[in-house]
Amino acid sequence: MKTLAISLFLLTVLLLTSMRNEKTPSEPLEVVQFSTALNSAKNSSVTKDAFRSPQAIAYSEDGRWMASVDFTKGALYILDAEKQSLVKEISDFDRPFDVCWIDDRTVAVSEYGSHQISLVDVKKVAVKQEIACTPYPMGIALADYQLLVSGFGKNEVGVIDLKKLQETRVIPVWYQPDFIAVDPDKRYAWVSNLTPKSSKNGAKITQIDLQKLEVKKEVELPFGSSNVRQILCNPKGKWVYVVHTYGKVMLPTSQLERGWVNSNILSIIDVEKGEVYASVPFDYTTKGAADPWGLAISPDAERLYASLAGVNQLAIIELKKLHKYLAGEAMPQGLATNDAKAEVALDVWQAVHKDPSKRKVLINKFAALYAADLLRRYDLPLTNPRGIALAKDGVTLALAGYFSGDVVWFDTGQKKVLKTIPLGEQPEMTLARKGEMIFHDGTSTYQNWLSCVSCHPHGRADGLNWDLLNDGIGSPKNAKSLLLSHATPPSMSTGIRANYEVAVKAGFYFIKFNKADEEHYAAVRSYLSNMKPDPSPYLVDGRLSEDALKGKKLFESDKAGCYKCHSGEYMTDQKMHGIGTKGEYDRRQEFDTPTLIEVWRTAPYLHDGSISDLKELFSEEVRTQHWHGKTKYLTDEEIGYLISYVKSL
Numbered sequence: 001m002k003t004l005a006i007s008l009f010l011l012t013v014l015l016l017t018s019m020r021n022e023k024t025p026s027e028p029l030e031v032v033q034f035s036t037a038l039n040s041a042k043n044s045s046v047t048k049d050a051f052r053s054p055q056a057i058a059y060s061e062d063g064r065w066m067a068s069v070d071f072t073k074g075a076l077y078i079l080d081a082e083k084q085s086l087v088k089e090i091s092d093f094d095r096p097f098d099v100c101w102i103d104d105r106t107v108a109v110s111e112y113g114s115h116q117i118s119l120v121d122v123k124k125v126a127v128k129q130e131i132a133c134t135p136y137p138m139g140i141a142l143a144d145y146q147l148l149v150s151g152f153g154k155n156e157v158g159v160i161d162l163k164k165l166q167e168t169r170v171i172p173v174w175y176q177p178d179f180i181a182v183d184p185d186k187r188y189a190w191v192s193n194l195t196p197k198s199s200k201n202g203a204k205i206t207q208i209d210l211q212k213l214e215v216k217k218e219v220e221l222p223f224g225s226s227n228v229r230q231i232l233c234n235p236k237g238k239w240v241y242v243v244h245t246y247g248k249v250m251l252p253t254s255q256l257e258r259g260w261v262n263s264n265i266l267s268i269i270d271v272e273k274g275e276v277y278a279s280v281p282f283d284y285t286t287k288g289a290a291d292p293w294g295l296a297i298s299p300d301a302e303r304l305y306a307s308l309a310g311v312n313q314l315a316i317i318e319l320k321k322l323h324k325y326l327a328g329e330a331m332p333q334g335l336a337t338n339d340a341k342a343e344v345a346l347d348v349w350q351a352v353h354k355d356p357s358k359r360k361v362l363i364n365k366f367a368a369l370y371a372a373d374l375l376r377r378y379d380l381p382l383t384n385p386r387g388i389a390l391a392k393d394g395v396t397l398a399l400a401g402y403f404s405g406d407v408v409w410f411d412t413g414q415k416k417v418l419k420t421i422p423l424g425e426q427p428e429m430t431l432a433r434k435g436e437m438i439f440h441d442g443t444s445t446y447q448n449w450l451s452c453v454s455c456h457p458h459g460r461a462d463g464l465n466w467d468l469l470n471d472g473i474g475s476p477k478n479a480k481s482l483l484l485s486h487a488t489p490p491s492m493s494t495g496i497r498a499n500y501e502v503a504v505k506a507g508f509y510f511i512k513f514n515k516a517d518e519e520h521y522a523a524v525r526s527y528l529s530n531m532k533p534d535p536s537p538y539l540v541d542g543r544l545s546e547d548a549l550k551g552k553k554l555f556e557s558d559k560a561g562c563y564k565c566h567s568g569e570y571m572t573d574q575k576m577h578g579i580g581t582k583g584e585y586d587r588r589q590e591f592d593t594p595t596l597i598e599v600w601r602t603a604p605y606l607h608d609g610s611i612s613d614l615k616e617l618f619s620e621e622v623r624t625q626h627w628h629g630k631t632k633y634l635t636d637e638e639i640g641y642l643i644s645y646v647k648s649l
Helices: 002-020 319-326 340-356 356-364 431-439 500-510 519-528 546-555 638-644
Strands: 035-037 054-058 067-068 075-080 083-092 098-102 106-111 116-121 126-132 136-144 144-152 157-159 165-170 177-182 188-193 205-208 214-220 230-233 239-247 262-270 275-281 292-297 303-308 313-318 375-379 385-390 394-400 406-411 416-422
Touching: 002 275, 054 098, 054 394, 054 406, 067 098, 075 098, 075 519, 106 136, 126 165, 136 188, 144 177, 157 177, 165 205, 165 214, 165 230, 177 230, 188 230, 188 239, 230 292, 239 275, 239 292, 262 292, 262 303, 262 356, 275 319, 275 356, 303 319, 303 385, 313 385, 319 340, 340 356, 431 519, 500 519, 546 638
Parallel strands: 035 083, 054 385, 098 136, 136 177, 292 385
Antiparallel strands: 054 067, 067 075, 075 083, 098 106, 106 116, 116 126, 136 144, 144 157, 157 165, 177 188, 188 205, 205 214, 230 239, 239 262, 262 275, 292 303, 303 313, 313 375, 385 394, 394 406, 406 416
8 A cells, every 4th residue: 555655646746747837735745755857858968877966055934944956966955944854856957056935835946057947836846837037047036026037148137027937127237147135125136246357357246226127336346356156135234245255366376375365255235335345354364265155144134154165164254243343333352462363453453443444454354353253164064065044043054065965954053063964875976076076175275265166166267367477477367267178288378388287287286385196186187178168148049140150151261360260179279379469567479379169258358358348359449459360350240240159159
């Protein structure tokens, strides 16, 4: 009888899966652990032996359930928040990035790989609706009946009407949007943009007016800011918080001590003024906090929690006290003047107390928060914590470990781990997966200030100019994407590294200040050589548009001459060329011909990052100075066709 009951239950699930819009019953969710295919034809990229990589995690509004999405396994996990256990695994999503509860039984999942939002009935274990949206959706947030979706592919935010079940509008934003937050009054949405698109700027935060559905303001983070991840609004509405890295790009990368090259920051934005109010480090004086990712805040706004992905830690900031000190309303007590770090912190806080505008200096004061008892960091028994969510009790915190494939619950009152559960078996470790873990590991860097991904988010580039030691101090170059680096030697803009094998080892020596063993180098090389390009969002049904086809014809003609340097499978002749882009500080005038694959996501352009987009690159003013083939002789219409083609690669 038991076997028959289970068979009948599974048959019911399969029937419900095909009934996308049927009304759901009100019975409680059964605690049955299993996996079911939602749409087996949709996601061919996920295999049975895919690694488990849970990323985002969220509590339901009633606090009874939790949902987490797995980027590489293509799964949605439903967890019992009270029992802290896994209930169901729902499969066949295409690289799900974020998750958001619409109500206590419906979850929205952004599917990066299939350019859609899936609405899932977690009680029926069925997808109710698949909604096409802006390409490469990442972060999602609910604003009444509207679901906001960050479209990484075309630099826009999609607005999905949950009554009409369709995307009704797209809003252009800064560049590479990844996370979204909505303020308590539903007046504004705030969008974090992953990287700068010009070497002249820091990354920016976009403020969207939700009544007009248009951008109100772009708020620039401190110069050198990149890797901008989760963004969160204060429950009381006055502040917005965002985590990011902070590159000291005005300095040569000659030492790592005390955050000389990179540090890891919480920036606070004043909502009404629309500007950065303060930026404070998660780092300690000699112990970096590589790659902050996720954020949570207590209901009373007294504490802020952040996952530090690169060092496998949780950071807790005493937020209410911090705001008092930043405003000059109070001074930290008990700072011992016989302790050098505390004495430095005392001087800083005294200056801020006297003149609150001095809070701007805190971005480089690594002793200030710790000495004032405002910041503590705790080791976690998982690898690369990203998603983070706080229970309604304001005490229990859940975090998802991307590489360890598990969820941990942390008691923020007792400051201890309550429970850790795996979300399923992991396949045998491959060399490429090990390399990916090393690439994201800040603990293998001297003093833990950064990881490889700090300068190469998603294996691509952070948009910043770095004064590396490769070709002498005083000659900064824009970071390059590492996609196809194994197939397109030489490495670096100046070709100073013969190939990516040499470059990987040099990266450990001169960027991480650490000598690893050959197995580590081989693993990172394996990860890089296994990276696959994301198809351009500018393709139409996977093909070139009419304009792009015209551009392709021009590209391959002698009239434009682009093919002479950007040729072959990888769109590069792998040679050095001088095209008139030598700058004031450059010691060479010839630079490596970059691949054009994924050029839609590799701004800023040129070796010095001086060009923010392709329209600027081929503007009349620029193309009369630089010799990109014979483009200086093309008409504006022909340039438009050429850009359409290049953006489609």
